[in-house]
Structures are given as structure tokens and as C-alpha cells.
Amino acid sequence: MTKRWKQRPPGSTWGDWGDDDELGRINLLTPEKVLQGVREVEHGIAFSLSLPLDYPGGSAMNQRRYPPILRPTEDLQHKQDVFYNVVASEQISPDLIDVWSDDVVTLWLQYSTQWDSLAHQGAEFDADGDGVAEPVYYNGYRPGTDLVGPEEDAKGDGSGSKAFARRLGLEHMAEHGVQGRGVLIDIAHHLGTGYQPVSFRQLQEIMAADNVVVEPGDMLLLHTGFATQILAWGKNPDPVAIHQTAPYLDADDPELLRWIADSQISALIADNYAVEGVGVTQAQGPHTLLPIHHLCLFKLGVPLGELWYLKELAAWLREHHRSRFLLTAPPLNLPGTQGSPLTPVATV
Numbered sequence: 001m002t003k004r005w006k007q008r009p010p011g012s013t014w015g016d017w018g019d020d021d022e023l024g025r026i027n028l029l030t031p032e033k034v035l036q037g038v039r040e041v042e043h044g045i046a047f048s049l050s051l052p053l054d055y056p057g058g059s060a061m062n063q064r065r066y067p068p069i070l071r072p073t074e075d076l077q078h079k080q081d082v083f084y085n086v087v088a089s090e091q092i093s094p095d096l097i098d099v100w101s102d103d104v105v106t107l108w109l110q111y112s113t114q115w116d117s118l119a120h121q122g123a124e125f126d127a128d129g130d131g132v133a134e135p136v137y138y139n140g141y142r143p144g145t146d147l148v149g150p151e152e153d154a155k156g157d158g159s160g161s162k163a164f165a166r167r168l169g170l171e172h173m174a175e176h177g178v179q180g181r182g183v184l185i186d187i188a189h190h191l192g193t194g195y196q197p198v199s200f201r202q203l204q205e206i207m208a209a210d211n212v213v214v215e216p217g218d219m220l221l222l223h224t225g226f227a228t229q230i231l232a233w234g235k236n237p238d239p240v241a242i243h244q245t246a247p248y249l250d251a252d253d254p255e256l257l258r259w260i261a262d263s264q265i266s267a268l269i270a271d272n273y274a275v276e277g278v279g280v281t282q283a284q285g286p287h288t289l290l291p292i293h294h295l296c297l298f299k300l301g302v303p304l305g306e307l308w309y310l311k312e313l314a315a316w317l318r319e320h321h322r323s324r325f326l327l328t329a330p331p332l333n334l335p336g337t338q339g340s341p342l343t344p345v346a347t348v
Contacts, residue, residue: 004140006129011261012299014139021139022172024118024301028217028266029180036217037181037326041347047313049329050113050343051227056307057235061242061273062110067235069106110339115331116304119147119168120338121297123288138301141167155336164336173303174333174340180266182327182346183214184221186314187247193225197250197277200259212323216264219327223314224248226272227307243278251276251291252283260292261300267329268296269305305329305344313346322348 008014017027054067072084076092084103088096110116122137135143148154149163156164187198190206206212214220226246230237249270250256260268268275276292288294296302317323326347331340 004142005127005136007127008140009123009125009299013301014299019139021301022118022141022168023176024138024303025264025266026173026176026178026301026303028264029176029178029219030217033180033217033266037179040181040322040324041326043348045316045348047316047346047348048343049308049310049313049346050341051230051307051309053107053112053341055112055235056230056233056237056242058237058239060237060239065108065111067111068108070103073102073104107341109332109334109337109341110306112341113307113309113343114305115170115173115329115340115342116293116297116306117165117168117170117173117331117338117340118297118301118303119165120304121290121293123294123298125298137168138298139168161336165338166336169334169336169338170331170340171333171335171337174330176330177328178267178330179326179328181218182221182325183212183218184223184310184314184317184323184325185212186210186223186318186323188223188225189314189318191247193229193246195244196247197252197280198247199250199253200256203249203256203259210318210323211321214263214265217266219267219269219329220263220265221305221308221310221327222249222268222270222272222275223310224270224272225311226270227309228271228311230307231309246272248272248277249275249292252281257291257295260295260302265302267303267305268292269308271308271310272306274306275304308344313348316348320348 003019059066072081074080075083084101086100088098118138124133124135126133127136127140146167147165154164155161185206224246229245276290281291296304329342329344331342
């Protein structure tokens with residue numbers, strides 16, 4: 001394929017794994033990195049790191065995202081929404097003893113515990129080197145050509161899909177497997193769950209206090225307490241407090257951004273809404289709304305995990321004076337998606 005860009009963003013990883021790379025730093029999850037994660041397993045205890053996918057409840061956190069909607073499938077005569085609690089002897093054949101249920105879901109892929117794909121956020125950047133910025137995504141992939149929509153039959157297979165990421169979709173992460181060593185930083189234990197930015201200095205102090213070491217290829221998890229509060233609201237979150245709960249990374253701290261880049265983490269994950277604060281940047285002039293999203297998804301190829309549930313894992317690690325574990329976290333193998341729910345598992 002012809003190279004899609006003549007110049008790449010400063011400090012980016014575009015092209016580091018080939019002109020057509022769609023994985024970014026997930027490439028750092030090598031067999032050796034998987035083995036490093038496996039070596040952390042001593043007790044055989046597994047922690048599910050997913051919220052129920054119908055949390056947080058309502059749409060107060062993001063008006064574009066709604067809880068899943070379940071309904072029955074059609075029956076054998078193509079009658080919609082009825083194939084549920086079907087007594088086969090009454091509706092299919094008197095000789096059958098079965099009772100059947102079958103269902104379908106309408107699922108907002110980034111409603112609850114999720115991965116953000118590299119197709120989730122791009123930027124205007126002069127990738128062509130002609131002095132004019134154009135919309136592009138990681139590694140120079142283009143809207144309209146590589147990410148199609150909204151338009152009829154965007155997938156091109158008659159399925160009715162109106163959007164489709166021909167490149168950078170999360171199926172590539174799913175096929176990779178996304179398994180390796182996870183490392184947790186327990187921000188909530190040190191700073192509480194008040195709404196506040198966390199600087200690089202604070203993060204380093206927490207890591208030093210807990211003897212946390214992050215190495216290239218590690219998947220980094222941040223426990224802030226946000227997901228714990230989400231569960232406490234019982235699918236009826238406070239519409240104001242949901243936007244003012246728990247610590248978040250200070251995306252205006254240049255030292256923090258530099259560390260994220262230099263650390264060579266393969267993924268950045270938090271139990272809060274967006275890892276960083278939403279709409280709090282003090283940047284002036286042309287700028288990104290979400291500097292850490294911009295850095296990770298657009299420049300570095302680092303997928304972001306959001307709204308993971310980390311309370312029990314964090315408590316166990318603290319009790320055992322540990323911060324590392326085996327993490328298995330593939331997204332749904334659903335081609336062409338910008339985000340995906342998942343049920344990540346940490347094994348210690």
C-alpha cells in the first residue's frame with residue numbers, strides 16, 4: 001500500500017511497526033510480555049474487572065450513550081420480538097418437551113467498561129506535508145476512505161451498517177488477544193476519591209510509596225474509586241456528581257504527557273470516565289479537547305480503557321504488597337468498531 005503520510009506528528013509512533021500498522025503499542029504485548037504476566041500468577045485467583053454493562057444507568061454521564069436494550073428475537077414465522085419462553089409443545093410440535101428463549105441486544109459500545117480504539121479520536125494534522133492540515137487518524141488513516149460513515153451501507157455488505165472502520169477497528173486487538181502484565185497504581189488509596197487532577201509529581205510519589213515499577217509493554221491501570229461510586233448509585237447516578245467524582249490525570253501537565261510517551265506502556269486504563277478530566281484543559285488557541293486521548297489514540301497508538309472496575313483487585317494487591325498481575329483483556333471481535341465493551345480478567 002502507498003504510504004498515507006509524508007510527515008508524522010512529532011513524538012508519534014506512526015510507521016514504527018510498518019506503514020499499515022493498526023495496533024500501535026499493542027505490538028509491545030509480545031510473547032515475552034505475556035510470560036512476564038504469567039509469572040505474576042501465584043495464587044490462581046481471578047478478578048473480573050468489568051462493571052455490569054447496564055451501568056452507570058441513564059444517560060447523565062454522556063447524552064449520546066444509553067443502557068443496553070434487550071428484546072426477544074423473531075420466531076420461526078419471522079414475527080418480531082416474540083421468541084422468548086417458547087413452549088415447544090404448544091408452538092412448534094406436540095412431541096417436543098423444550099422451552100426456548102433467544103434474545104438480541106442494542107448495545108452502545110462505550111456505555112460501560114470499554115476500550116477506546118485508535119479509530120475513536122483523530123486530529124487535523126498536515127500529514128501530506130503541503131502546509132494544510134487535514135483530518136487524519138493514527139498512522140495516517142483517513143475519514144471517508146478508511147473510516148466510512150455516516151452513510152448508507154458503509155460496510156459495503158448490505159448489512160445496513162451506517163458506519164464502519166475499515167481500518168483501526170478493534171477486531172485487530174481482539175485477534176491479538178490483549179494479554180500481558182498489568183500494573184496498578186492505587187490513586188484512591190493515597191488521594192481519596194475527591195474530584196481533582198493528578199500531576200506527574202503526585203503519580204510518582206504514589207508509585208514510590210507503593211514500590212510500583214512500570215516497564216515497557218506493561219498495561220497500566222489507575223484505581224480512582226470512580227467505578228465504585230457508579231455501583232453505589234445503583235443505576236441512578238447523581239447527574240452533577242457523576243461529573244465531579246474521583247481523581248483524574250492532569251492532561252495539562254507536560255511532564256505527565258512526556259512520561260506516558262517515554263514509559264512505553266502498551267495500554268492506559270482507569271476506572272473513571274475518561275482517564276483524564278473532560279473539558280478541563282486550559283490550553284489556548286487551536287487545541288485538543290482531550291490531550292491524553294490525543295496523545296495516546298492519535299499519536300502513540302495506545303488504546304484507552306475506561307470505566308473498569310478495580311476495587312477488589314486494588315484491595316487484594318495492597319494486602320499482599322503487590323502491584324503486578326496477569327491481565328487478559330480482549331475487546332469483542334466485532335469488525336469496524338470505535339469502542340468495545342469487555343470483561344477483563346486479572347489473575348494473581
